[in-house]
Amino acid sequence: MSEISRVFWDNFITSFDWKQGEHVAAIAPTGAGKTTLFKHILPIRKYNIFFGTKPDDKLYHQILKSGYVRKESFDEIKPWENNILLWVKQRKTISETIDAQREAFRDALNSIVIQKGWTVWIDEAKYLSQMLGLKEELTYCVEQLRSIDSTVICGAQRPAFLPPSVLAGSTHVFLWKTTDRRDQEKLSDIGGIDASIVRNEAKSLGKHEFIYIKSRGTTSHMTISQTPK
Secondary structure (H helix, E strand, O other), X not given: OOOOEEOOHHHHHHOOOOOOOOOEEEEOOXXXXXXXXXXXXXXXXXXXXXXXXXXXXXXXXXXXXXXXXXXXXXXXXXXXXXXXXXXXXXXXXXXXXXXXXXXXXXXXXXXXXXXXXXXXXXOOHHHHHHHOOOHHHHHHHHHHHHHHOOEEEEEEOOHHHOOHHXXXXXXXXXXXXXXXXXXXXXXXXXXXXXXXHHHHHHHOOOOOEEEEEEEEOXXXXXXXXXXXO
């Protein structure tokens, strides 16, 4: 592969071919466009559970207004509820909040692996894997959930923050501008691409521009587009 095609956002998002069971990685610094991407692709899936890790976030309120139901544990989900924001309330201390989040997210991941068809949205994969200590569970889900037709979407601010299996196991990778050496080296984890081409392009992207990499089997394709400002 020697070229990366360029397409307008409207053309890109209307032709985005994302099958259930295909994982997604979205790596972007704050304000680059990851939230915009999530808002556009959330409605594509029918059974969604979004892990809310932050004390507050505009995206959480937006998806609640769109019909999502807030829950504090997977056990609270009713059989007819299929769009869930798993968002634990803040406790009196940071330590207590972390413990509550760890328990809620671990229980959810353990439940999801025995059910079929869920799409799991993890906006802060670094926080989940490192701060909450759930790297083993996240890695397992990325590597095993395809077999039960489930999908994992991992967001992060930098490629270096993601476990190797996330980039290697994602069919769809969205990458915004990065110039850090460790991030550049991490791009080699993406399967089926010429990492040198991606590294060179990633240095010169505009603020809202991203490289989209789709890899299925032995074939891959790279595109540059730009989320709406």
